Amino acid sequence: MLKIDNLHARVEGREILKGLSLTVNAGEVHAIMGPNGAGKSTLGNVLSGREGYEVTAGSVIYNGTNLLDLEPEERAAAGVFLAFQYPVEIPGVNNTYFLRAALNAQRKRRGEEELDSMRFLKLVREKLKVMQISDELLHRAVNEGFSGGEKKRNEIFQMAVLEPKLAILDETDSGLDIDALKQVAGGVNALRSPDRSFIVVTHYQRLLDYIEPDFVHVLAGGRIVESGDKSLAVKLEEQGYAWLADIHPDIARAELAGAKA
Amino acid sequence: MSEATALRTPLVESQIQAAAARPPGDEPAWLAQARSENLAAFTAGGLPDTRIEAWKYTALRALGQRRIGPVDVDAALRATVDSTGFVLPGVDGPRLVFVDGVFRADLSTAQDVAGLQVMPLSRALREQPESLRFALSRHYRERADAFAQLNAALGFDGVVVRVAPGAKLSSPLHMVFAGGTQAEAGSHLRVVVDVGAEAAVDVVEHHVAVGEASHLATLVTDIAVHDDARLGWLIVQDAGVAATLVRRTRAQLGARASATVHALELGGALVRHDLACDLAGQGAHLETRGVFVIGRRQHVDTQLSIRHGGRDTTSDALWRGVADGRARGVFRGAIVVAEGADGSDAALSNKNLLLSADAEIDTKPELEIYADEVKAAHGATIGQLDERALFYLRSRGIGLAQARSLLTLAFCRVALADISDERLREHLGELLDKRLPRMADA
Numbered sequence: 126m127l128k129i130d131n132l133h134a135r136v137e138g139r140e141i142l143k144g145l146s147l148t149v150n151a152g153e154v155h156a157i158m159g160p161n162g163a164g165k166s167t168l169g170n171v172l173s174g175r176e177g178y179e180v181t182a183g184s185v186i187y188n189g190t191n192l193l194d195l196e197p198e199e200r201a202a203a204g205v206f207l208a209f210q211y212p213v214e215i216p217g218v219n220n221t222y223f224l225r226a227a228l229n230a231q232r233k234r235r236g237e238e239e240l241d242s243m244r245f246l247k248l249v250r251e252k253l254k255v256m257q258i259s260d261e262l263l264h265r266a267v268n269e270g271f272s273g274g275e276k277k278r279n280e281i282f283q284m285a286v287l288e289p290k291l292a293i294l295d296e297t298d299s300g301l302d303i304d305a306l307k308q309v310a311g312g313v314n315a316l317r318s319p320d321r322s323f324i325v326v327t328h329y330q331r332l333l334d335y336i337e338p339d340f341v342h343v344l345a346g347g348r349i350v351e352s353g354d355k356s357l358a359v360k361l362e363e364q365g366y367a368w369l370a371d372i373h374p375d376i377a378r379a380e381l382a383g384a385k386a
Numbered sequence: 387m388s389e390a391t392a393l394r395t396p397l398v399e400s401q402i403q404a405a406a407a408r409p410p411g412d413e414p415a416w417l418a419q420a421r422s423e424n425l426a427a428f429t430a431g432g433l434p435d436t437r438i439e440a441w442k443y444t445a446l447r448a449l450g451q452r453r454i455g456p457v458d459v460d461a462a463l464r465a466t467v468d469s470t471g472f473v474l475p476g477v478d479g480p481r482l483v484f485v486d487g488v489f490r491a492d493l494s495t496a497q498d499v500a501g502l503q504v505m506p507l508s509r510a511l512r513e514q515p516e517s518l519r520f521a522l523s524r525h526y527r528e529r530a531d532a533f534a535q536l537n538a539a540l541g542f543d544g545v546v547v548r549v550a551p552g553a554k555l556s557s558p559l560h561m562v563f564a565g566g567t568q569a570e571a572g573s574h575l576r577v578v579v580d581v582g583a584e585a586a587v588d589v590v591e592h593h594v595a596v597g598e599a600s601h602l603a604t605l606v607t608d609i610a611v612h613d614d615a616r617l618g619w620l621i622v623q624d625a626g627v628a629a630t631l632v633r634r635t636r637a638q639l640g641a642r643a644s645a646t647v648h649a650l651e652l653g654g655a656l657v658r659h660d661l662a663c664d665l666a667g668q669g670a671h672l673e674t675r676g677v678f679v680i681g682r683r684q685h686v687d688t689q690l691s692i693r694h695g696g697r698d699t700t701s702d703a704l705w706r707g708v709a710d711g712r713a714r715g716v717f718r719g720a721i722v723v724a725e726g727a728d729g730s731d732a733a734l735s736n737k738n739l740l741l742s743a744d745a746e747i748d749t750k751p752e753l754e755i756y757a758d759e760v761k762a763a764h765g766a767t768i769g770q771l772d773e774r775a776l777f778y779l780r781s782r783g784i785g786l787a788q789a790r791s792l793l794t795l796a797f798c799r800v801a802l803a804d805i806s807d808e809r810l811r812e813h814l815g816e817l818l819d820k821r822l823p824r825m826a827d828a
């Protein structure tokens with residue numbers, strides 16, 4: 126589904142991704158952990174096409190096409206979804222209106238029929254079962270005045286409605302209380318299917334108790350430096366990142382320092 | 387020929403002729419005197435130039451070279467006008483319609499509403515001239531006030547609204563100023579509004595185009611909102627593409643009075659509005675919201691000035707502007723908290739969007755505080771759409787052009803957010819939307 130090969134990317138003239146490779150097959154869940162500033166969000170931004178993130182080398186092949194050639198909206202229509210680490214507030218744009226516009230824009234681009242408001246509301250009601258958010262939030266402006274946790278739930282709700290093929294969740298668990306964490310995990314699990322893949326960026330092993338990953342990777346210094354199964358997350362939780370410097374002398378210790386505390 | 391005469395611009399010349407063409411009616415002496423004094427002041431000063439601070443960003447040279455004649459009253463009375471064009475949802479009170487400054491009884495709808503007196507100013511002048519003396523005998527001395535001088539010299543009609551103390555009116559009053567049927571004609575109207583203590587009323591000032599002819603229209607509005615009264619004032623300015631429209635609105639609020647002003651500036655070629663509000667009474671409250679959406683070579687200039695005169699007065703101003711093409715938008719927001727107006731709270735936010743490299747917006751917030759324990763927040767920005775918001779929308783599949791349209795409309799609609807009648811709010815939102823440049827997705 127997704128094959129990232131030797132990806133190099135710069136932001137503001139500074140190289141952040143330095144030869145990142147990662148392969149995600151259909152139906153898999155990959156967890157990415159790594160110290161602050163390692164480039165996890167940068168990866169999400171590059172994959173979803175944010176301006177200002179310049180790819181200088183490497184390739185990203187998504188279902189046989191060069192993902193980097195596509196505009197952000199084309200990537201979305203092709204099934205790429207990014208749950209933002211910091212969802213953006215958009216005053217004056219109604220949440221439900223926005224979601225319908227997004228879904229229909231995607232459907233139109235894919236040559237599918239657009240949903241009228243009746244069918245859309247039916248879909249929304251259905252998806253509220255996957256991810257509960259209040260009626261009041263549905264009718265407010267996008268993320269405006271939402272609490273941190275409400276924003277994250279809104280991201281997952283959008284994901285449920287848009288039904289992407291590749292979902293990148295950037296620290297969706299941060300700032301959630303225990304119940305919300307379970308709900309968000311439940312939402313993700315409800316959407317797991319053989320043709321849908323997830324990249325889950327997190328700092329906490331706890332999330333992975335609820336969303337069982339197939340693989341766990343460590344992103345440090347702009348690369349995937351370690352991959353393993355769930356037990357890798359447990360080890361990271363116990364020991365932090367410093368031990369990685371012993372097996373990867375090429376990574377500066379400072380680059381692993383972020384998550385020590 | 388004196389030197390002053392030699393310097394007269396075609397506009398000034400034509401206004402002297404317009405004044406002379408009008409036979410002296412049986413007006414009260416004070417009114418005739420106000421006319422001649424104001425005409426003399428206008429003749430002597432002419433139009434203000436850009437060296438005068440209040441007109442710094444609005445050049446009137448081209449206007450000064452035009453000859454503006456009097457309106458042909460008979461033609462204005464005969465002009466065919468489709469009155470369905472200015473219906474606004476929820477605005478179902480009495481309606482007064484003027485076509486190029488001439489009152490059209492046939493297009494207007496009178497209603498008997500308890501506690502409300504509303505009539506054309508010409509009739510009020512015949513029936514009760516003394517009650518208008520204060521509003522109509524003003525002598526404007528500053529060159530900056532040239533259009534008010536012109537209006538005072540040449541204005542013969544308008545609207546008088548009186549709301550009896552305690553009367554709470556539920557249906558908004560609709561004043562329609564339709565223009566554009568006569569080329570290079572000047573129309574000058576006055577509005578006098580008196581909202582009695584504890585009364586409540588909503589008024590819509592609606593400028594529409596019924597023809598594309600270039601013309602000059604001035605409107606001078608005096609509003610008094612007495613103690614504990616409430617006024618809602620909605621301006622929908624959708625004048626024709628060739629209209630020059632200059633308005634001056636002055637409102638005075640009594641103790642605990644509250645006023646809400648919404649202004650949508652969409653039409654016109656050269657448009658100016660001076661909106662001056664005086665929070666004179668203790669605890670008076672004012673909210674102003676406005677937005678302009680302009681393109682082509684439109685020029686729209688809003689000069690908002692708010693004076694906190696009484697103690698514990700509050701004002702909140704939220705203005706937006708969007709300029710495309712080669713348009714020029716100007717906004718000045720001046721707040722003065724006078725000596726003794728302790729405990730006052732004033733907030734002003736003005737945000738603008740430039741959609742084209744050739745458009746220009748000038749914004750100038752001013753704040754002067756002479757009182758104690760005052761809260762004041764003031765901010766003005768000019769910018770482009772928020773890149774993060776654009777990316778967020780696009781990452782969800784919304785195309786770049788649609789994302790831009792959505793964000794631009796949302797940016798404007800903030801100014802309409804607290805219009806309580808949902809149908810009216812939606813209708814105005816659609817008017818805005820229609821003015822925004824269409825950006826099609828490839």
Ligand SMILES: Nc1ncnc2c1ncn2[C@@H]1O[C@H](COP(=O)(O)OP(=O)(O)OP(=O)(O)O)[C@@H](O)[C@H]1O
Nearest residue numbers: 136137141159160161162163164165166167168177
């Ligand atoms: N738009 C930007 N402008 C400037 N610097 C940026 C930008 N985006 C990312 N960076 C820099 O790139 C580096 C990687 O940032 P990134 O957000 O990808 O880290 P992260 O791994 O997601 O960290 P965290 O765990 O704290 O979320 C940081 O040093 C950051 O300051």
Ligand SMILES: [Mg+2]
Nearest residue numbers: 165166167210
């Ligand atoms: Mg991050």
